[in-house]
Amino acid sequence: MTTVSPSAGQPEQARPAPARGFLPGLPRFAAYLLIAVGAVLTIAPFYFMFVFATHSRTEIFQLPPPTWFGDNLSANYQSLMDRVPFWRNLWNSLYLAVITTATTLFFCTLAGYAFAMYSFKGRNALFGLLLATMLVPGTLNIVPFALIMQALGWIDTPRALWIPGMASAFGIFLMRQYIGSAIPRELVEAARIDGATEFGIFRKIIVPLTGPAMATLGLVTFVQSWNGFLGPLIIFRSSETYTAPLALRTLQGIANTDWGALMCGVALTVVPLLILFAIASRQLIEGLTAGATKG
């Protein structure tokens, strides 16, 4: 696995400068300009999200559009709360993300431990099958997913979303990589000789030692659940059960949208993740790129 930045705990070493001129025709100032322009364009929509959240609907759509903060935030917030039970929707998102993350961590660590530490009949074939399931595009699953949840009577319940995703192939793959490389087998053997049960070994040795990988997988799972849209769109049918993205979609869908209120809601949906990202950007980036760059 390649990492984007040095892992925590290692002192950051100054990278040796790449051999001069390994990239033809891109002088340094051009590189800086490119990075700066890209960064500004990347940040701009977030900036306008905050700016618009503080302006009234009429102020947002005027010429020239506002580029600095206004004083309409509390009115926008009030308007948002009048239209949708937004704190309830945020709570639904949080509940779903937390329970998805907790169950995913448990089942993926358990299975990752089994694949990493045991040799059992059919292990490689089963792991191959597990990896193959990652290649199936979600396309084929959308309609039957909706129908099955209808048949089970799970419409409007969060479990329709967290139970199917509880043991994800990606998560098991990630945990197997980490456990196989970071935990010595002797530790497990020693515990076994001391008479620990298999699950006891998992609970007392594996779980405490997989903290970093769990944090990474947990963050990735949380973010994906928090941002999910198509799944919740199929499952949740009432403003009381909507997750935050669904509530935003409803607000936008009605005629006579109050854009100030909507932007306020957008900001409330995005800010928690921005905070999470500020705290743990490195781990999130590593986790999300790990699946693609197993080198």
Add this chain to the structure above:
Amino acid sequence: MIASPKTTSGSRPPRRAGGWAEFQRRYAPYIFISPFFVLFFIFGLFPILFNAYLSFQEWQPGTGLGDMKFVGFRNYTDNLTDPTFWLSLKNTAVLAVLSGLPQHLLAIPLAFAVYGGLKKLQNLVTAVYFLPYITSIVAISVIFFTLFSWQYGVINAALNALHNIPLIGGLFPADKINWLGEKEYVQPSIALVVIWRYTGWNMLLYLSGLQAIPKELYEAASVDGATGWQSFRYITLPLLRPIMFVAVTLSLIGGLQLFEEPFILTNGGGGAGQAGLTTIMYMYRTYASYSDAGVAAAMSWLLFLVIGALTLINNRLFGRSGMAGGN
């Protein structure tokens, strides 16, 4: 779990342990991995098989399973003779290219710039570029919806300001563009949002690829008198190819299953002239609005075939050989 009685023979090799401990050790891994496989059979494999079965049935969800009627390939022929289906497929393909290609054309030079030009700020810059990827697509699309506004939008205001700059002004349009209201601009608008979201992600993939190339190779090459271009051509490109393949494949598969961005940007409707209607969107509409589960199921298989075929072509072109042809 039941705790096993503690065996006192501490030095006995574990292989020879008998009874309960032996039984446990043999079957524990199967129990530990079983949740994944059980869930996969229930929520992964079974739905796909059911989807296949459904695609040959005529059925309105909500009328009970007994009302299914076998109609053979009719759902497939219905789709293949439906102009809207072809339009959605064309839109999907155009959007995949229109949003996919620029991502990589921007991400590769960006990755080089960050790799070669930044030391101290590298973590901050990668974090900034990664932000769009972890932000809710619905939230992003709603923001862009306002930015794209025809008369009062920030994007048109910015383009207008750029147009009034001497010298480079000619590069920018003089008139306001009706981004989401005019047929020609719906797809570029959606593509812009997708490009904005995934360029940083791809930059990160390429950057990790660049960082994985051993420095000694460049040093050895420059000792041997290789020019910068030669190092690039014979070291960087070939070693970057695997990651390039991964990144392009991900964009392709993701681009063909575009749903959220066009759905929000066109307010669920597909936009002017239905130019923003992707196949997944049309499938969702067929199922949710027209209650035509069989036709929607058949549509998903047709899209699956397209994705499979294009992925295969992509593998042939870039997977093992190709790319290294230079020029």
